[in-house]
Amino acid sequence: MRKIVECIPNFSEGCRTEVLDQIVESIKAVPGAVVLDRESDPNHNRSVVTFVASPDHVVEAAVAAAKTAAQLIDLTKHRGEHPRMGATDVIPFVPISGVTMEECVALARICGERMWSELEIPVYLYEKAATRPERENLATLRKGQFEAISAEIATIESRRPDFGETRVHPTAGITAVGARPPLIAYNVNLDTADVEIAGKIARAVRHQTGGLRYVKALGFELKDRGIVQVSMNMVNYEGTPLFRAFEMIKREAERYGVRVVGSEIVGLIPQRALNAVADFYLQLEKFSEDQILEHRLAGAMEESEA
Amino acid sequence: MRKIVECIPNFSEGCRTEVLDQIVESIKAVPGAVVLDRESDPNHNRSVVTFVASPDHVVEAAVAAAKTAAQLIDLTKHRGEHPRMGATDVIPFVPISGVTMEECVALARICGERMWSELEIPVYLYEKAATRPERENLATLRKGQFEAISAEIATIESRRPDFGETRVHPTAGITAVGARPPLIAYNVNLDTADVEIAGKIARAVRHQTGGLRYVKALGFELKDRGIVQVSMNMVNYEGTPLFRAFEMIKREAERYGVRVVGSEIVGLIPQRALNAVADFYLQLEKFSEDQILEHRLAGAMEESEA
Numbered sequence: 001m002r003k004i005v006e007c008i009p010n011f012s013e014g015c016r017t018e019v020l021d022q023i024v025e026s027i028k029a030v031p032g033a034v035v036l037d038r039e040s041d042p043n044h045n046r047s048v049v050t051f052v053a054s055p056d057h058v059v060e061a062a063v064a065a066a067k068t069a070a071q072l073i074d075l076t077k078h079r080g081e082h083p084r085m086g087a088t089d090v091i092p093f094v095p096i097s098g099v100t101m102e103e104c105v106a107l108a109r110i111c112g113e114r115m116w117s118e119l120e121i122p123v124y125l126y127e128k129a130a131t132r133p134e135r136e137n138l139a140t141l142r143k144g145q146f147e148a149i150s151a152e153i154a155t156i157e158s159r160r161p162d163f164g165e166t167r168v169h170p171t172a173g174i175t176a177v178g179a180r181p182p183l184i185a186y187n188v189n190l191d192t193a194d195v196e197i198a199g200k201i202a203r204a205v206r207h208q209t210g211g212l213r214y215v216k217a218l219g220f221e222l223k224d225r226g227i228v229q230v231s232m233n234m235v236n237y238e239g240t241p242l243f244r245a246f247e248m249i250k251r252e253a254e255r256y257g258v259r260v261v262g263s264e265i266v267g268l269i270p271q272r273a274l275n276a277v278a279d280f281y282l283q284l285e286k287f288s289e290d291q292i293l294e295h296r297l298a299g300a301m302e303e304s305e306a
Numbered sequence: 307m308r309k310i311v312e313c314i315p316n317f318s319e320g321c322r323t324e325v326l327d328q329i330v331e332s333i334k335a336v337p338g339a340v341v342l343d344r345e346s347d348p349n350h351n352r353s354v355v356t357f358v359a360s361p362d363h364v365v366e367a368a369v370a371a372a373k374t375a376a377q378l379i380d381l382t383k384h385r386g387e388h389p390r391m392g393a394t395d396v397i398p399f400v401p402i403s404g405v406t407m408e409e410c411v412a413l414a415r416i417c418g419e420r421m422w423s424e425l426e427i428p429v430y431l432y433e434k435a436a437t438r439p440e441r442e443n444l445a446t447l448r449k450g451q452f453e454a455i456s457a458e459i460a461t462i463e464s465r466r467p468d469f470g471e472t473r474v475h476p477t478a479g480i481t482a483v484g485a486r487p488p489l490i491a492y493n494v495n496l497d498t499a500d501v502e503i504a505g506k507i508a509r510a511v512r513h514q515t516g517g518l519r520y521v522k523a524l525g526f527e528l529k530d531r532g533i534v535q536v537s538m539n540m541v542n543y544e545g546t547p548l549f550r551a552f553e554m555i556k557r558e559a560e561r562y563g564v565r566v567v568g569s570e571i572v573g574l575i576p577q578r579a580l581n582a583v584a585d586f587y588l589q590l591e592k593f594s595e596d597q598i599l600e601h602r603l604a605g606a607m608e609e610s611e612a
Contacts, residue, residue, distance in 0.1 A: 004603070034606045036599075052603055096599065182599070189591070246588055262591040268599045271577070277584035282552055285495070285568040293342070293402065293488070294577045297310070297358055300340045 003098040005058045005107065006182065007051055010089045011069050012078050014045040019072045026068040027051050030061040037268065045080025046089070050268065055099060059111045062091050063118060070119055070172035075146050083139075085146045086121065086173035090138065093129075093179045096270070104179035105129045112163040112177045119172070122153070122164030126178035131162055138176055146173045184234040184273060185266035186242055188249045191259045195221045198228035201252045205230065205245055212248065214240035227261065237273040243280045309404040311364045311413065312342075312488065313357055316395045317375050318384050320351040325378045332374040333357050336367040343574065351386025352395070356574065361405060365417045368397050369424060376425055376478035381452050389445075391452045392427065392479035396444065399485045402576070410485035411435045418469040418483045425478070428459070428470030432484035437468055444482055452479045490540040490579060491572035492548055494555045498564045501527045504534035507558045511536065511551055518554065520546035533567065543579040549586045 013019045020040060027033050027049065037050040053061055066088040073087035091111060093104040105128055112123035130136040144152070146168070152159045153174070154166040161174060168174045190198060198219030203209040206217035214236035220229045230249055234242060250260050272289070279287055289295050319325045326346060333339050333355065343356040359367055372394040379393035397417060399410040411434055418429035436442040450458070452474070458465045459480070460472040467480060474480045496504060504525030509515045512523035520542035526535045536555055540548060556566050578595070585593055595601050 006599070034603065036602050036606055242588065260589060262589045264591045265593060265597055268597055268602060271598050271600045274581055274584040274598065277588060278580040281587040282548065282583060283566060283568045285570045287571060291571055291574055292577050292580065293312070293574045296342050296574060297340065300342055 004096040006094040009091045011047045012084045014040040026064040027061045032057045033061040044082035046082045074171040075173045086175040090176045108179045116164035121169045122161035124176045125162040126176045127180040129178045181236045187231045188263045191261045212240045310402040312400040315397045317353045318390045320346040332370040333367045338363045339367040350388035352388045380477040381479045392481040397483045414483045422470035427475045428467035430482045431468040432482045433486040435484045487542045493537045494569045497567045518546045
C-alpha cells in the first residue's frame with residue numbers, strides 16, 4: 001500500500017492572501033507534496049493548510065512552510081480571536097495509509113529537531129508525540145499564548161521546550177508539533193430553536209463531561225434556520241465512530257421531544273469512517289474493505305506496477 | 307477522472323482450472339487490463355472473470371479472452387446446471403468511472419462486430435445495448451440454450467443475431483454482449499427457520515412481483531445456521547439503493563415477528579453504493595464525495611500529473 005501522511009499546519013495569518021499563497025507555494029515546491037485544501041479565517045486571523053506527502057517528504061514540506069511563515073509573519077504584531085503561540089502555530093502529522101501512528105510520532109520528532117536547528121524556532125511535542133501527559137492537550141500547552149510563553153519559557157520548568165533553547169523566536173514564536181489520528185468535524189442539527197437543548201446534549205455526548213471518549217462537543221444556534229446544532233470534533237473515529245455519536249444524540253434529543261433534521265461533515269473525512277457507518281446500519285456480516293471495487297482496483301494496480 | 311470500464315465475461319467451463327488460467331492470461335496480456343477476480347463453479351460448469359481496463363483496451367481484452375475460450379471449450383460437449391449458449395456466454399461492459407452508459411453501449415457494439423469478424427462467433431446485444439426490448443433480458447434471449455438457438459437461428463426471425471450470419475459457431479456457439487450498471491449481490495439474513503417467510507418477503511421486495519424496480523430476489527434456507535435469507539441482485543444501485551431494500555425487508559420481517567440478524571455483500575461493491583448508505587442513515591446535508599479524503603487526493607494527484 002502506498003504510504004501517505006497527512007499534515008495540517010496552522011498559520012497565524014488569516015487576512016493577507018499573498019502570505020498564504022507563498023506558504024502554499026513552498027509546500028508545493030517539495031516533490032510529491034500535494035495540497036488538498038486551504039482555509040483562512042479573518043476573524044481568527046488564522047489559516048489551515050491540508051497537504052499529503054510520503055513519509056520521506058512530509059517533514060521537508062512542513063519545515064519549508066514554517067520557514068516561509070517565519071519570514072512573513074510577525075507574531076508581536078498579530079491580533080486575532082484564536083489563541084496562538086507561533087507564526088506556524090501547530091504542525092500535526094496524521095497517518096492516512098500504509099503508515100503507523102508510531103511512524104508519525106517519529107516524523108514529529110524529526111520535524112521538531114529541524115525547526116530548531118534550521119529556523120531557531122523552539123518546539124513543543126503534543127498529542128501522541130507528547131513527552132509528558134500534560135503536553136498531550138494543545139489548549140493546556142498554549143495557555144497564555146505567545147506572550148506568556150515568551151515571558152516564562154526560560155524560568156518555568158513546565159514551559160521548557162522539547163527541542164531548542166529556552167527562548168522563543170523573536171517574531172515566529174514557538175510551534176507545537178505532534179501526531180494524531182484524523183479529525184472529523186461533524187455536526188448534528190436539531191429541530192428546535194432552544195439552544196439550551198443543544199448544550200445539554202453536547203454535554204451528554206462529549207468526553208469531558210462524561211460522554212464518549214473521543215468526542216468534543218458544543219451546542220450552537222443556527223439563527224438563519226431557526227434551529228440548533230451539536231457541533232463535534234471526532235478526534236479518533238476508530239475509537240468513537242460517527243454512527244455512535246449520531247445515535248446517542250438522536251436518543252438524547254427524543255427525551256426533549258426534539259428530532260434530528262440532519263447532520264453534516266465539515267471539510268474532509270477518511271473513506272473508512274464512512275464505510276464504518278454503512279457497515280453498522282446494514283448490519284454487515286463478514287465484510288472486508290477488499291470487497292470495495294475501487295479498493296481492489298488500487299491493490300491490483302500496485303501489484304501490476306510492482 | 308481516470309476512465310475505467312469493468313468487464314465481467316462468463317465462460318462455460320468451471321472444472322478445468324488450466325482452461326481458465328489460459329483465458330485469464332490472455333486478458334492480462336493486454337496492456338492496462340487488470341484482473342480483479344475469478345470464480346469457478348464446478349456444478350454450474352461455469353466461470354466468471356472480473357477485470358477492468360480503459361475504454362481503449364477493454365474490448366481488445368474481451369475479444370482476446372473469447373478467442374482463447376473458443377479454442378479450448380467445446381460447447382457440444384458441455385454439461386452443467388447453469389443455462390449457456392456460448393463458450394464465452396456473456397460479456398457485459400460496466401461503467402465505473404469517467405465513462406457513461408452510452409460509451410459502454412458503444413463498446414458492446416464494437417466488441418460484437420469484432421466477435422464475428424475475427425472469431426466467427428455471432429452476437430446478441432443485451433441489456434442497455436439491446437436493439438429491441440425483448441432482448442434486454444438475458445434469460446429470455448438464452449431460452450432453450452445453445453441447442454435450441456443452433457436449431458432456430460437460421461429460420462426464426464426473433465433468433466437472428468445482431469452481429470454475424472444466421473449460424474452459431476460450431477463449438478463456441480453464440481455470445482451475448484451488453485452494457486449494464488454494476489450489479490451488487492446483496493443478502494439479508496432473518497432470525498427464523500421458516501423459509502416461507504423469506505419467500506414471502508422476497509416476493510414483496512422484488513420488481514417482478516410488485517416490489518422495487520431494480521431488485522431481483524429469492525428466499526433461501528441457510529441450513530447450517532438454522533436461519534433463512536432473502537438473496538438479492540441489486541441491478542441498479544443508484545435507482546434502488548441498498549438501504550431502501552434493507553429497510554423494506556426489515557419492515558416486512560416485523561410483520562411476521564422476525565428480526566434481521568445481518569446482511570452480506572457477496573463479491574464486489576462500488577464505493578459509491580456504500581457512501582449512499584452512510585449518507586442516508588446519517589441524514590447528511592450538503593455532502594459531496596469531494597469531501598472524502600481519498601477522493602480529493604486522487605483528484606489532486608491527477609491534477610499534479612497533468
